[in-house]
Structures are given as C-alpha cells and as structure tokens.
Amino acid sequence: METVAVLDFETTGLSPNMGDRATEIAITLLKDGQIIDRFQSLMNAGRRIPSDVVHLTGITNEMIGSAPSIEQVMRDAVKFVGKTPVVAHNASFDKKFWEAELARLSIRTESSFACTLLLSRRIYPQSINHRLSTLVQLLGLPTTGRAHRAMVDAEMTSHLWSRIRADIARSYPLAPVSHALLTNVQKVPRVKVPLWLQACSQSRSDA
Secondary structure, three states, X not given: OOEEEEEEEEEOOOOXXXXXXXXXXXXXXXXXXXXXXXXXXXXXXXXXXXXXHHHHHOOOXXXXXXXXXXXXXXXXXHHHHOOOOEEEOOHHHHHHHHHHHHHXXXXXXXXXXXXXHHHHHHHOOOOOOOOHHHHHHXXXXXXXXXXXXXXXXHHHHHHHHHHHHHHHHHHOOOOOOOHXXXXXXXXXXXXXXXXXXXXXXXXXXXX
C-alpha cells in the first residue's frame, strides 16, 4: 500500500513572503489508514510570535527560545519525508512554508502535495464549512488534543485523508485510491466530481 506524509506547520503568521517563519512542524507517515511513524519539533527561527498567534496555538516565545534551530529541524524533516508524497489541510499554506524554509537551506524539493481542504469541498459539500475541526466533528473522526498544535492537526488530517479515500472507494470501484488520483480530483470542479470519478472507474474496468 502507498505511504503518504501528512504535514502541518505552525507559524508566526500567514506568509513567508512577509517575513513569517515556522515555529513547529509535525509529520505523520500514513500507510493503509494507519500512522506508522511520526516526526514533531518546535523550532527557533529567531522571530517573535505575535500575541494573537500565541493565544491561538499556545506556542510561546519562551518555548521556541529553547527549541532547536529551524535549520536543524528542517534538515531532519526533509530526510524524514524523503520522496514520499505529501498531504496537508489547506496545503497551499503548508507548501509555501515548506518550500520557503527549504529554499533558505538551498534544498530543492519536488514534493507533490494533496490538499484535504480542496478534496473535502468536493466530497463533503454538505459541510457548513471545511475547516479541519468542522470536518472532524461532522465525520466523527478521532481527536487527540488541542487544535492548532502541529501534531494534533497532522493526526486529524491523517484521519480525514483516510476517510476521504474510504468514502471514494466505497462509492466508486476505484481501489486503491491513490495520492495521484486525489491530486487530480482536487482540481476538478465540484459539480463534475461524481462524473469524473465514474469515468475513472469505467476506465479501470475497461483496462
């Protein structure tokens, strides 16, 4: 079965282009619906965390002051991920920090990102919104602690990814539901997703 790396960052703000930096990273390795390994660390990039972000995440300036350097953590993180395809909730956010921090280290990466936010908009249009916490409650997924801490969010995203794969496999004879398939699904307009998946299913049946 395919293994994916489910990634979540906590940061000082919304954009590395505005000088924001990562403060925490968590990664789970997920295989066949089971978390088989974890990587998590706070990190110190020499940036203060604004008070509103401290309130949101619970990560304080004192905590990152004693954390390992962001350079050390990111080098370890990229080794942990390797060539494994990546999943994140609101992946555009995590991807831009992943790429920005690795670019600072002159590390090139071609990681392929799938986004559970984009997928949930297409697979669960009945949800009142597509925040991670809302989807976890809607689908009855496990929670392990406070949201907006990287490992908790990575674990919830892992459960959401597994549920999306299971729901698609249950509705369409498409098993296995791969990372590559879902990166294509997230680009399809929502109203066209059922027909698109039916066409994929038929194509596999004819092969």
